Amino acid sequence: MNKDYMITIENLTFRYGQDQAGAAAVDHVSLDFPRGSFTAILGRNGSGKSTLAKNLNGLLLPTEGVIYVDGYDTRDDDHVWDVRQRAGMVFQNPDNQLVSAIVEDDVAFGPENLGIDPKEIRQRVDKALESVNMGKFRKKPPHLLSGGQKQRIAIAGVVAMKPECIIFDEPTAMLDPKGRQEIMAIIKELHEEGITVLLITHFMEEAAEADRIVVMHDGKILLDGTPAEVFSHEETLKAASLDIPLAVELAGKLREKGIHVPAGIISKEEMVEFLCQYR
Numbered sequence: 001m002n003k004d005y006m007i008t009i010e011n012l013t014f015r016y017g018q019d020q021a022g023a024a025a026v027d028h029v030s031l032d033f034p035r036g037s038f039t040a041i042l043g044r045n046g047s048g049k050s051t052l053a054k055n056l057n058g059l060l061l062p063t064e065g066v067i068y069v070d071g072y073d074t075r076d077d078d079h080v081w082d083v084r085q086r087a088g089m090v091f092q093n094p095d096n097q098l099v100s101a102i103v104e105d106d107v108a109f110g111p112e113n114l115g116i117d118p119k120e121i122r123q124r125v126d127k128a129l130e131s132v133n134m135g136k137f138r139k140k141p142p143h144l145l146s147g148g149q150k151q152r153i154a155i156a157g158v159v160a161m162k163p164e165c166i167i168f169d170e171p172t173a174m175l176d177p178k179g180r181q182e183i184m185a186i187i188k189e190l191h192e193e194g195i196t197v198l199l200i201t202h203f204m205e206e207a208a209e210a211d212r213i214v215v216m217h218d219g220k221i222l223l224d225g226t227p228a229e230v231f232s233h234e235e236t237l238k239a240a241s242l243d244i245p246l247a248v249e250l251a252g253k254l255r256e257k258g259i260h261v262p263a264g265i266i267s268k269e270e271m272v273e274f275l276c277q278y279r
């Protein structure tokens with residue numbers, strides 16, 4: 001186990017239920033996530049992404065293999081809360097994550113469970129709400145908020161636990177484009193502040209924002225590399241029912257026509273930039 005890694009997954013296999021002969025939801029996966037890194041995990045429905053995520057903070061325990069979170073083995077009963085505090089989880093549906101009738105109580109829920117001093121909890125709640133631009137909603141009931149606002153509150157609740165790593169499991173899947181953009185902006189800020197980010201998504205444009213993309217297929221790792229590397233494997237991605245980002249596809253078609261498009265153009269913005277200065 002290497003201390004430079006926030007999370008180390010050693011040969012993880014996970015099967016649901018007692019059926020040891022059945023297909024594994026996660027099948028012999030080994031991965032390391034360096035401290036401060038930003039990784040996107042891509043894969044079609046049923047490829048094992050959520051199962052992997054839930055293994056990372058001890059919500060599920062490996063059938064085989066070991067996971068270390070900041071050096072703690074997730075199977076170790078004495079360190080369940082050390083693992084949960086370090087690796088926060090944000091899920092798809094914010095309604096399932098909000099438990100209180102008032103926003104600020106919700107954000108305080110996690111730190112209260114950690115047994116933090118009430119005075120410090122108040123400071124953490126203020127700061128966490130600020131970091132998701134929801135400070136002025138602190139006295140509101142969560143059910144009156146939009147989906148994107150609720151998701152921001154859910155993120156604040158995780159941030160208030162001062163995790164070193166946050167695992168986002170399709171956090172924008174239920175949001176409109178505006179809500180999605182706001183959540184992505186917050187995720188990028190958290191990464192810039194030094195938090196290790198794992199972003200599970202099926203939006204290519206979101207995955208392209210990460211420094212690294214891991215593609216899962218049938219419980220296994222299909223590709224692992226920088227966005228430019230991963231998106232260059234068009235055929236492999238298509239075979240895994242995934243598309244490449246529009247700008248990457250366009251770059252390929254332009255190259256076929258003999259136009260020299262530099263490697264590494266992934267986002268629409270980069271493509272527009274390139275086209276505007278093309279002569």
Ligand code: ADP
Nearest residue numbers: 016017025043044045046047048049050051052
């Ligand atoms: P993803 O998040 O990529 O959509 P999941 O991790 O949810 O994939 O699912 C991986 C596999 O495990 C799928 O075949 C799915 O049907 C199965 N699975 C997921 N959750 C359960 C569960 N609670 N019980 C049994 N099988 C499950």
Ligand code: MG
Nearest residue numbers: 049050051169
């Ligand atoms: Mg899932």
